[in-house]
Amino acid sequence: MNRVINRVIKTILILCLMGFLLPAAEGLSADTDGDGLLDDWEINGYDYEGDGIIDVDLPAMGANPLRKDIFVEIDWMKATDHNHKPDAKGITKVINAFANAPVSNPDGSTGIILHVDTGNLGGGNSLNHDIDLNPVWTEFDVIKAANFAPERGPIFHYAVFAHQYSAGCSSGLARGIPASDFIVSLGCWTNQVGTMLEQAGTLMHELGHNLGLRHGGRDHVNYKPNFLSVMNYFFQTRGLYITDKWGRLDYSRFLTKDMDENHLNEKRGLDVSGGDRPIRRYGTRAFCPNGAVQNIARAKRYVDWDCDLNNAETDVSVDVNNSLNKSILTGLSNEWDNIVYDGGLIGPGVEMQMRPMVFIMHELTLEEDLSINPEPLSEDDIMDDDLTQ
Ligand SMILES: [Ca+2]
Ligand SMILES: [Ca+2]
Ligand SMILES: [Ca+2]
Ligand SMILES: [Ca+2]
Ligand SMILES: [Zn+2]
Ligand SMILES: [Zn+2]
Numbered sequence: 001m002n003r004v005i006n007r008v009i010k011t012i013l014i015l016c017l018m019g020f021l022l023p024a025a026e027g028l029s030a031d032t033d034g035d036g037l038l039d040d041w042e043i044n045g046y047d048y049e050g051d052g053i054i055d056v057d058l059p060a061m062g063a064n065p066l067r068k069d070i071f072v073e074i075d076w077m078k079a080t081d082h083n084h085k086p087d088a089k090g091i092t093k094v095i096n097a098f099a100n101a102p103v104s105n106p107d108g109s110t111g112i113i114l115h116v117d118t119g120n121l122g123g124g125n126s127l128n129h130d131i132d133l134n135p136v137w138t139e140f141d142v143i144k145a146a147n148f149a150p151e152r153g154p155i156f157h158y159a160v161f162a163h164q165y166s167a168g169c170s171s172g173l174a175r176g177i178p179a180s181d182f183i184v185s186l187g188c189w190t191n192q193v194g195t196m197l198e199q200a201g202t203l204m205h206e207l208g209h210n211l212g213l214r215h216g217g218r219d220h221v222n223y224k225p226n227f228l229s230v231m232n233y234f235f236q237t238r239g240l241y242i243t244d245k246w247g248r249l250d251y252s253r254f255l256t257k258d259m260d261e262n263h264l265n266e267k268r269g270l271d272v273s274g275g276d277r278p279i280r281r282y283g284t285r286a287f288c289p290n291g292a293v294q295n296i297a298r299a300k301r302y303v304d305w306d307c308d309l310n311n312a313e314t315d316v317s318v319d320v321n322n323s324l325n326k327s328i329l330t331g332l333s334n335e336w337d338n339i340v341y342d343g344g345l346i347g348p349g350v351e352m353q354m355r356p357m358v359f360i361m362h363e364l365t366l367e368e369d370l371s372i373n374p375e376p377l378s379e380d381d382i383m384d385d386d387l388t389q
Helices: 002-017 024-028 039-044 088-099 136-147 196-210 366-372
Strands: 069-078 113-117 126-128 156-162 172-174 181-185 240-242 245-248 284-287 293-296
Touching: 088 113, 088 196, 136 156, 136 181, 156 196, 172 196, 181 196
Parallel strands: 069 113, 069 126, 069 156, 156 181
Antiparallel strands: 172 181, 240 245, 284 293
């Protein structure tokens, strides 16, 4: 009884500190920061069965009721000669990408706190090696049932770093858009586990699908030069290009204008609403008319879209995303603003109101990755500082 009273008093105190005028009972079902995790869970912890015992101690894990938090548990397969445990540096890169997100919080801060549990929060662990998850979600669910605490369901995304699935060389798979389960499967990539950057980019790509993001922003159109995001296959395994280096992990944060492939003005480059400043150090990538990928060091102006060594033409026509037709490639507002925090099992009352989900038919394969990235990156090509804007 004392514990319950203490909890109520603590809640009231915190809600008062938060400036709430609502009665505590209403405050308890609120989600002030809009991250899908109720204020009550973030302040008191999450009580799965409603028996007064906290099952997921969110405050101890660093949750903040006034800042957006996303929790991910990762388990990984371990073989005798290789280990799919994600590189800690890659995890840090993804955490930094979310911390730098242009997303505002009720406490006046910006950014999203990404909590990745590879054992540090008591959940992540190694798994027996299975060379092929097949049928993929059937085998995934067997692993999940044995390695993921059900009381974490409304809080944590669950990820398995696996070898391969469905007898193919696909880099990963999210359960849907949005969802709360995903797989990273780089068994066909470098050393059977992928490089740090391949792992980090694919982790952020698949998590992005769980958070409602698509390959082309609002649509599924891939390889748009005006979509600077790890959701674009151009940037999944090497990150964005900025200040002459690869490796910036981000979802699109730019107000890029539409590109009309029938009428491209090379002088304008990547047109961004409000001027060049936000993209002044960014490059991009595009397909040339001969099907080769060109890397463009500075995308803000004078981009030779048709690859004829003249970058100042004002009306050229090129299928820059190699979709085999020429169309208008829609630009995007801040993709970070479109994040869906309560996809899949995340959040309260999920049985009653599961969000509609789109299934993903195809993900980046090794063959497709090699077709756009025939040469591996050297260490010199990759940035070492995450935070340089
Ligand atoms: Ca919340
Ligand atoms: Ca929060
Ligand atoms: Ca686990
Ligand atoms: Ca040209
Ligand atoms: Zn393996
Ligand atoms: Zn994808």
